[in-house]
Amino acid sequence: MGNLINKGIRADGRKIDELRPYKLEVGILKNADGSAYIELGKNKIIAAVYGPKEVHPKHMVQPDKCVLRCRYHMSAFSTDTRKNPAPSRREIEISKVIREALEPAVLVEEYPRTAIDVYLEVLESDGGSRCAGITVGALALADAGINMLDLVSGCAAGKIDDTMVLDLSDNEDKEGEGDMPIAMMPVLNQITLMQIDGNITQEEFNKGIELATIGCNAMYEAQRKALMDKYFKKDDLNKEQKD
Amino acid sequence: MSEVKRKYVIPGELIVEGKYRPDANVIQRDDKFYSTRIGMAEYGYESIRVIPLSGPYIPRIDDLVIGTVINSSAFGWDVNISSIFSAYLPAASVYGRDYNPGQESLSDMLRIGDLIVAQIAAFDRTRDPLISINGQGLGKIPNGDIVKISTTKVPRLIGKKGAMIKTIEAGTGCRLTIGQNGVIVIVGPRDGINRSLGAIKLVEEDAHMADLTQKVQNLLSSNNDGEELNSKNNGEENGKSNK
Numbered sequence: 309m310g311n312l313i314n315k316g317i318r319a320d321g322r323k324i325d326e327l328r329p330y331k332l333e334v335g336i337l338k339n340a341d342g343s344a345y346i347e348l349g350k351n352k353i354i355a356a357v358y359g360p361k362e363v364h365p366k367h368m369v370q371p372d373k374c375v376l377r378c379r380y381h382m383s384a385f386s387t388d389t390r391k392n393p394a395p396s397r398r399e400i401e402i403s404k405v406i407r408e409a410l411e412p413a414v415l416v417e418e419y420p421r422t423a424i425d426v427y428l429e430v431l432e433s434d435g436g437s438r439c440a441g442i443t444v445g446a447l448a449l450a451d452a453g454i455n456m457l458d459l460v461s462g463c464a465a466g467k468i469d470d471t472m473v474l475d476l477s478d479n480e481d482k483e484g485e486g487d488m489p490i491a492m493m494p495v496l497n498q499i500t501l502m503q504i505d506g507n508i509t510q511e512e513f514n515k516g517i518e519l520a521t522i523g524c525n526a527m528y529e530a531q532r533k534a535l536m537d538k539y540f541k542k543d544d545l546n547k548e549q550k551d
Numbered sequence: 552m553s554e555v556k557r558k559y560v561i562p563g564e565l566i567v568e569g570k571y572r573p574d575a576n577v578i579q580r581d582d583k584f585y586s587t588r589i590g591m592a593e594y595g596y597e598s599i600r601v602i603p604l605s606g607p608y609i610p611r612i613d614d615l616v617i618g619t620v621i622n623s624s625a626f627g628w629d630v631n632i633s634s635i636f637s638a639y640l641p642a643a644s645v646y647g648r649d650y651n652p653g654q655e656s657l658s659d660m661l662r663i664g665d666l667i668v669a670q671i672a673a674f675d676r677t678r679d680p681l682i683s684i685n686g687q688g689l690g691k692i693p694n695g696d697i698v699k700i701s702t703t704k705v706p707r708l709i710g711k712k713g714a715m716i717k718t719i720e721a722g723t724g725c726r727l728t729i730g731q732n733g734v735i736v737i738v739g740p741r742d743g744i745n746r747s748l749g750a751i752k753l754v755e756e757d758a759h760m761a762d763l764t765q766k767v768q769n770l771l772s773s774n775n776d777g778e779e780l781n782s783k784n785n786g787e788e789n790g791k792s793n794k
Contacts, residue, residue: 359607360607362635371677413562413563420676420677422636450588451589451605453605453607455576456562456563456587457563457578457585458563459563493563494563495565532561536559536561
């Protein structure tokens with residue numbers, strides 16, 4: 309305790325409102341209908357979207373909308389000690405909250421009687437992987453050409469050494485006092501995921517939301533850039549070659 | 552009114568503010584119009600729409616599609632048309648009269664695995680699309696090569712009033728049948744097929760660029776090493792497809 313922040317600089321050298329280095333890519337899997345990849349700190353997550361497609365098992369069919377299904381899975385080699393590849397309690401919970409965070413953005417009524425599957429495979433894990441999962445999942449959905457109200461961007465805030473900071477790393481999450489993952493639709497300015505664990509006062513909560521909004525907007529810009537690079541960059545490249 | 556304006560957009564992005572009529576892939580909030588897909592937004596002439604760059608094939612009535620028979624039931628066939636839904640081809644529409652399963656066998660007409668060119672006869676999203684193979688150019692495909700492209704690029708491959716398809720057909724001596732679902736059948740001499748494949752690949756990769764027909768023409772004539780091609784390019788349009 310008390311050694312996570314030193315004169316406004318965190319253990320990994322970041323300021324309190326600074327994100328870890330990140331990288332986003334779209335369309336990395338050939339066989340998926342939509343795919344994306346994110347690196348956020350040590351997090352490395354691949355997202356694959358399949359669908360809309362026919363629903364199996366048949367009893368899950370919704371006559372008026374599509375079912376969105378989500379699987380968040382950590383690879384056996386994604387942690388320091390081997391993780392049992394069977395879905396754990398934690399993974400099942402995260403799958404559920406990610407689905408609920410993405411669902412408000414998808415225009416489910418456009419695809420009645422179908423299913424859309426989102427698979428998130430964590431290749432290497434760090435703190436804030438659910439937020440990174442939401443960010444990359446939304447990107448893969450957009451790549452799959454599914455009608456969406458908005459993208460969804462996720463970013464966590466948290467409390468370490470009695471200070472609210474942005475984007476907790478794994479160590480800060482474990483040693484710190486609180487964690488607050490937030491996902492939002494940045495254009496609509498609506499929150500689709502909010503969880504809190506730890507003791508956080510009203511004031512700290514407000515500060516946390518403020519920080520997470522900054523983080524989400526930064527992630528949104530990265531998502532936007534990744535999509536633009538995949539779909540429109542070739543245009544510019546060819547123009548340059550011509551000139 | 553004013554001329555059509557274009558803009559690259561991602562899901563949730565504001566396209567324009569003003570008085571327009573929302574067309575495909577656009578949602579309206581107050582006087583603002585937002586895209587729901589990645590693509591090229593077009594606005595002007597009072598209406599506003601987004602031409603998507605990725606996404607699934609959604610059947611529309613009268614579309615020409617190419618599909619594979621995947622199953623036969625008592626009164627018809629199930630056909631995979633590379634869409635969200637599989638299509639149903641009723642036997643009555645193939646025989647053109649009431650079909651009696653006691654007297655005739657469906658497998659005399661079509662077998663599982665057969666390729667057919669069909670037209671969407673009815674579809675309203677509440678049920679699987681109905682297709683028909685009555686009509687000129689429809690029915691079983693006896694031979695040819697098959698290639699699949701993204702359904703969003705089909706309009707580009709056909710071109711304005713079939714300009715692109717005519718260019719390819721004239722340049723390679725092949726006949727192309729293009730389904731709106733992105734499946735293409737090419738019939739013709741072996742080396743013509745190979746060159747058509749190259750042209751189709753070029754169209755798919757550079758679908759959003761200008762001067763595409765010219766590029767395809769250049770590709771085809773360079774492949775041909777100047778043999779008899781360029782002069783005949785514009786004159787002949789025999790191998791007209793069923794579009």
